[in-house]
Amino acid sequence: MKNVNIRALARELNLSLSTVSKALRDSYEISAATKERVRALAAEWNYIPNAYASSLRGRKSKNIAVVLPEVADSFFSIAINGIEAAVKAKGYHVIIYLTHESYAGEAAILKDIQSGRVDGVLLSVSRETTDTAHVQELMDKDVPVVFFDRVLETLAAPKIVTDDAESAYKATAHLIAQGCREIAYLGISDSLSICRQRMAGYMQALGDHQLPVHQRNMLTCTTDGARNFQLVKKLLQRTHRPDGIVASVEKLTTTVYQACRQLQLRMPEDVKLTCFSNLEIATILQPSLTTITQPAFEMGKAAAEVLVKMLEKKPLTAKDIRIVIPSELVVRESSSRQHK
Amino acid sequence: MKNVNIRALARELNLSLSTVSKALRDSYEISAATKERVRALAAEWNYIPNAYASSLRGRKSKNIAVVLPEVADSFFSIAINGIEAAVKAKGYHVIIYLTHESYAGEAAILKDIQSGRVDGVLLSVSRETTDTAHVQELMDKDVPVVFFDRVLETLAAPKIVTDDAESAYKATAHLIAQGCREIAYLGISDSLSICRQRMAGYMQALGDHQLPVHQRNMLTCTTDGARNFQLVKKLLQRTHRPDGIVASVEKLTTTVYQACRQLQLRMPEDVKLTCFSNLEIATILQPSLTTITQPAFEMGKAAAEVLVKMLEKKPLTAKDIRIVIPSELVVRESSSRQHK
DNA sequence: CTGAAAGCGCTAACAC
DNA sequence: GTGTTAGCGCTTTCAG
Numbered sequence: 001m002k003n004v005n006i007r008a009l010a011r012e013l014n015l016s017l018s019t020v021s022k023a024l025r026d027s028y029e030i031s032a033a034t035k036e037r038v039r040a041l042a043a044e045w046n047y048i049p050n051a052y053a054s055s056l057r058g059r060k061s062k063n064i065a066v067v068l069p070e071v072a073d074s075f076f077s078i079a080i081n082g083i084e085a086a087v088k089a090k091g092y093h094v095i096i097y098l099t100h101e102s103y104a105g106e107a108a109i110l111k112d113i114q115s116g117r118v119d120g121v122l123l124s125v126s127r128e129t130t131d132t133a134h135v136q137e138l139m140d141k142d143v144p145v146v147f148f149d150r151v152l153e154t155l156a157a158p159k160i161v162t163d164d165a166e167s168a169y170k171a172t173a174h175l176i177a178q179g180c181r182e183i184a185y186l187g188i189s190d191s192l193s194i195c196r197q198r199m200a201g202y203m204q205a206l207g208d209h210q211l212p213v214h215q216r217n218m219l220t221c222t223t224d225g226a227r228n229f230q231l232v233k234k235l236l237q238r239t240h241r242p243d244g245i246v247a248s249v250e251k252l253t254t255t256v257y258q259a260c261r262q263l264q265l266r267m268p269e270d271v272k273l274t275c276f277s278n279l280e281i282a283t284i285l286q287p288s289l290t291t292i293t294q295p296a297f298e299m300g301k302a303a304a305e306v307l308v309k310m311l312e313k314k315p316l317t318a319k320d321i322r323i324v325i326p327s328e329l330v331v332r333e334s335s336s337r338q339h340k
Numbered sequence: 341m342k343n344v345n346i347r348a349l350a351r352e353l354n355l356s357l358s359t360v361s362k363a364l365r366d367s368y369e370i371s372a373a374t375k376e377r378v379r380a381l382a383a384e385w386n387y388i389p390n391a392y393a394s395s396l397r398g399r400k401s402k403n404i405a406v407v408l409p410e411v412a413d414s415f416f417s418i419a420i421n422g423i424e425a426a427v428k429a430k431g432y433h434v435i436i437y438l439t440h441e442s443y444a445g446e447a448a449i450l451k452d453i454q455s456g457r458v459d460g461v462l463l464s465v466s467r468e469t470t471d472t473a474h475v476q477e478l479m480d481k482d483v484p485v486v487f488f489d490r491v492l493e494t495l496a497a498p499k500i501v502t503d504d505a506e507s508a509y510k511a512t513a514h515l516i517a518q519g520c521r522e523i524a525y526l527g528i529s530d531s532l533s534i535c536r537q538r539m540a541g542y543m544q545a546l547g548d549h550q551l552p553v554h555q556r557n558m559l560t561c562t563t564d565g566a567r568n569f570q571l572v573k574k575l576l577q578r579t580h581r582p583d584g585i586v587a588s589v590e591k592l593t594t595t596v597y598q599a600c601r602q603l604q605l606r607m608p609e610d611v612k613l614t615c616f617s618n619l620e621i622a623t624i625l626q627p628s629l630t631t632i633t634q635p636a637f638e639m640g641k642a643a644a645e646v647l648v649k650m651l652e653k654k655p656l657t658a659k660d661i662r663i664v665i666p667s668e669l670v671v672r673e674s675s676s677r678q679h680k
Numbered sequence: 681c682t683g684a685a686a687g688c689g690c691t692a693a694c695a696c
Numbered sequence: 697g698t699g700t701t702a703g704c705g706c707t708t709t710c711a712g
Contacts, residue, residue, distance in 0.1 A: 005705060016683045021707060031681060046477075051455040052396040053705035056688050061392065063435070063457075072417040080411050084438050093457065095403070096436050098424050115391040116689095117403075117433065137386075257624040281619065284597040286626035345689060356699045361691060371697060393689035396704050456705095 004047045013037060024049075055116075064307060065118040067097045067109055069126050069150070073250060074278040075296045076124070079148065082300025083122060090308050092119075101223055103128040110134045113143065120144040120307045122300075125152060127189035127223075144310040148303035149294075151193045158316065160303040160323045164194050167292045167327040168201030171246050171274040174290075174329060176209045178336055180244030180272055184217040184235055186256075187248050198248045198276070217242060221252060228252065232259045236271065243271060244335075250277040253289060272335040276327075287333030295325045344387045353377060364389075395456075404647060405458040407437045407449055409466050409490070414590060414618040415636045416464070419488065422640025423462060430648050432459075441563055443468040450474045453483065460484040460647045462640075465492060467529035467563075484650040488643035489634075491533045498656065500643040500663045504534050507632045507667040508541030511586050511614040514630075514669060516549050518612055518676055520584030524557040524575055526596075527588050538588045538616070557582060561592060568592065572599045576611065583611060584675075590617040593629060612675040616667075627673030635665040 010020045015034070023030045023038035041047075055061045066083055068076050084094055095118060099106040106126050111134070113121060121138065123145055132152050139145055139157060148160040168185075175183050185202045187195040203213050219235060221228045232255050235242060247256060253275050257267075265271050267287050274290045275282075282289035306320045350360045355374070363370045363378035364387075381387075395401045406423055408416050424434055435458060439446040446466050451474070453461060461478065463485055472492050479485055479497060488500040508525075515523050525542045527535040543553050559575060561568045572595050575582060587596060593615050597607075605611050607627050614630045615622075622629035646660045 006707095007705075017706080018684075018708075019682055021705095022682090025707085029681060034681080046454075048451070048454045048456075050396070050705050051457040052392045052401065053688090054707080056390070056392040056396050056690090056704090057706050057708090059688075071411070071420050072414065074412065077412040077417050080436070081438070084436075094436050095433050096420070096424075097433075098421070111388070114386075114388045116388075117391040254621055254624050261624070279621065281594055281621055281625075284594050284601075284625065285621075346691095347689075357689090358691075358700075359698055362698090365691085369697060374697080390689050393704090394691080396688090396706090397690050397692090399704075 004045045005050065006047075009038065009041055009045070009047060013041060059116070060119050060311075061117060062091055063093045063095055063118040064304070064311075065095050065097055065109075065113050065121045067099060067106065067113075067121060067123045069099050069101045069124065071096065071098060074280075075149070075250065075294055078278055078296035079124075079300030079303075082297035082302075083304040085297075086301045086304035087308065092308070092311075099126040101126045101128060103131070107134040110138050114138060114141055118143075119311050120146070122146050122148055122303050122307055124148055124150040125192070126150075127192050127195075130191045144307060146303050146307045146310070148299050149194060153193060158303075158306045158310075158321050158323075160299050160306065160325070161193075162294050162299065162327045163324055164197035164327075165201035165204070167276075167329060168198035168246060168248070169205045170201075170329045171290075171292050172202045172205035172244075173209065174331065175244035175246065175272050175274060175335060176205065176211065178244070178268070178272055180242075181211060182214075182217065182240055182242045183211075183244035183246060184219060184242035185246050185248070186219050186221055186232070186252050188221050188251075190220055195248055198246070202246055221249075221255075225251075225255065228255050229259060232256055233263065236260065236263055236265060241271075245271060245273045247273065247275040250275065250279060253277055253279065253282075253285075257285065267334050268337050274329070274335050282330075283332070285334070290332045290335035291330050292327050293330055294327045298325050344385045345390065346387075349378065349381055349385065349387060353381060399456070400459050400651075401457060402431055403433045403435050403458040404644070404651075405435050405437055405449075405453050405461045407439060407446065407453075407461060407463045409439050409441045409464060411436065411438060414620075415489070415634055418618055418636035419464075419640030419643075422637035422642075423644040425637075426641045426644035427648065432648070432651075439466040441466045441468060443471070447474040450478050454478060454481055458483075460486070460651050462486050462488060462643050462647055464488055464490040465532070466490075467532050467535075470531045484647060486643050486647045486650070488639050489534060493533060498643075498646045498650075498661050498663075500639050500646065500665070501533075502634050502639065502665055502667045504537035504667075505541035505544070507616075507669060508538035508586060508588070509545045510541075510669045511630075511632050512542045512545035512584075513549070514671065515584035515586070515612050515614060515675060516545065516551065518584070518608070520582075520612055521551060522554075522557065522580055522582045523551075523584040523586065524559060524582035525586050525588070526559050526561055526572070526592050528561050528591075530560055535588055538586070542586055561589075561595075565591075565595065568595050569599060572596055573603065576600065576603055576605060581611075585611060585613045587613065587615040590615065590619060593617055593619065593622075593625075597625065607674050608677050614669070614675050622670075623672070625674070630672045630675035631670050632667050633670055634667045638665050 006020050010017050023035045097109045145157045151159040189195045206213050277291045278296050282291050302323050346360050350357050363375045437449045485497045491499040529535045546553050617631045618636050622631050642663050
């Protein structure tokens with residue numbers, strides 16, 4: 001019972017290939033009786049159509065690529081859930097590609113993707129990515145691309161983002177309201193859309209509250225955890241040490257907590273912290289962590305839905321071109337003493 | 341310049357299809373000069389072979405399926421990194437399937453996979469899975485399957501696991517050494533290989549230290565976080581409340597910390613906790629969390645390597661059939677007051 | 681209502 | 697060294 005294909009079914013039933021094929025696809029051309037016979041045997045023999053033959057013929061693979069910087073990060077892993085939720089019912093399969101935050105890796109992946117292996121791409125670019133040619137090339141081949149979270153603004157593809165600038169503004173304003181006057185911003189890239197936006201929101205908030213923007217308070221972290229730890233420690237050892245921190249990425253949570261502990265700085269008394277993070281565990285840290293929680297699941301879901309629309313050749317509305325799903329500032333103890 | 345295929349290249353170069361094909365695959369039959377011409381044009385036109393045509397022909401897709409309960413879990417997301425690392429160099433693509441801990445979902449996925457979409461499968465079964473027929477069916481179709489972490493012992497497929505029983509034993513013995521006499525075990529399934537093993541190790545340790553095994557101390561948690569919280573709280577409110585906990589799964593960390601806090605129980609003074617977890621953030625919890633850290637990356641990598649071996653028809657050695665990579669007990673404050 | 685045949689893009693016998 | 701051809705499994709005109 002190996003390799004059951006349409007030919008085998010046809011032979012067994014004394015029908016032609018095309019009749020069987022049509023019966024299986026429930027064509028109106030085929031009589032109910034024949035359909036029943038075909039379906040019965042197909043079920044009995046456990047016939048499963050060969051995905052590649054269909055793909056080759058129809059030039060659609062029912063695969064979508066999800067290109068991510070990394071997967072061991074709660075934002076991205078939750079986003080994958082959203083993507084999967086949106087896509088499963090439509091019969092699409094999710095191929096995960098990891099760039100490991102490398103531009104070269106990203107370019108290689110997008111190249112590989114041109115093999116027709118996938119029908120469309122969900123993309124969140126690496127922190128190194130500034131050039132857009134590799135994505136443009138894919139789009140030129142009519143492979144639908146939808147950006148989510150980390151976008152390339154100049155490209156004409158739908159973008160699903162959160163309100164990075166606004167939420168960084170809110171977080172910064174919150175720290176100011178809590179009495180901070182020397183607030184640091186920790187980014188992970190100077191080019192990345194989300195980091196620029198968040199930094200812009202941070203700077204705007206300082207400006208609106210008549211606080212100076214100091215270069216010394218804006219740190220760009222690396223992918224090297226140990227090095228980041230040194231950078232943050234140095235920041236917190238300065239004479240005019242920051243009394244507030246807006247960290248733009250989850251990975252830095254551990255770094256800041258450890259640095260504070262080593263330097264015997266108390267949170268929130270000496271330093272107040274807010275962090276872009278989706279870690280559920282934020283609530284049980286001590287102090288519990290004030291987070292800007294991104295709508296990871298919703299963003300993944302929305303991005304996948306727009307992509308599916310494109311794959312189904314449905315017209316995109318203006319709303320689909322840029323979807324902004326707000327993040328939520330959840331104030332906890334790390335930024336607010338009075339918080340219970 | 342759309343749809344560059346071999347035919348187009350052949351036409352342009354006044355060569356036949358097969359000559360071009362052979363040239364691109366660097367066949368010894370083709371002259372160096374021709375190869376050069378072909379390669380030059382292929383590069384210029386940015387020719388990328390159609391993955392489906394090759395797959396259909398050669399009956400290999402260069403895709404592997406990774407079937408997981410969930411992805412928003414540090415063990416699995418790190419394991420994906422290991423898988424990706426092992427597989428990327430070999431040119432394989434990773435398709436992620438999520439069962440969401442559902443047997444029905446798992447069975448549906450394995451069915452879908454029979455379409456030939458993938459060359460092999462890495463599988464970590466859902467907590468509901470007890471039946472093996474769905475996996476057996478796949479193996480009967482000669483789709484190579486490799487289990488990792490959560491295995492089905494009765495099936496004749498390679499298994500990559502950690503030393504669940506031993507590490508649970510170590511964790512339990514550690515708690516006993518710290519003075520615990522009423523130790524609870526929190527599982528998530530009565531059937532899952534890892535939970536049975538861990539529970540066995542726990543019971544063995546109790547026995548070896550002349551402590552009774554009480555049914556009341558063995559809790560099976562659900563997928564419902566709120567309900568788990570109630571269960572754990574109730575456990576900790578008992579007259580003879582446990583003074584130690586071995587939690588078999590990362591998700592329960594938050595639950596236990598919150599329950600302790602709400603009940604004003606101090607860790608480690610009132611309750612000592614060890615948890616199977618790969619959370620980096622464990623170090624900055626207060627108290628910092630004693631973990632049994634699983635070799636997630638290594639397990640994913642090893643599993644993928646064995647699968648690739650099978651796909652390449654290389655013989656498996658006895659060692660490949662069952663690989664056990666030890667976990668590490670990292671003692672921190674949640675189980676040991678004297679820990680700095 | 682059913683069947684014959686072409687063709688998706690590629691590879692590998694098998695000629696020449 | 698190069699070319700011709702068959703065929704992987706499926707879908708879809710187009711004929712009957």
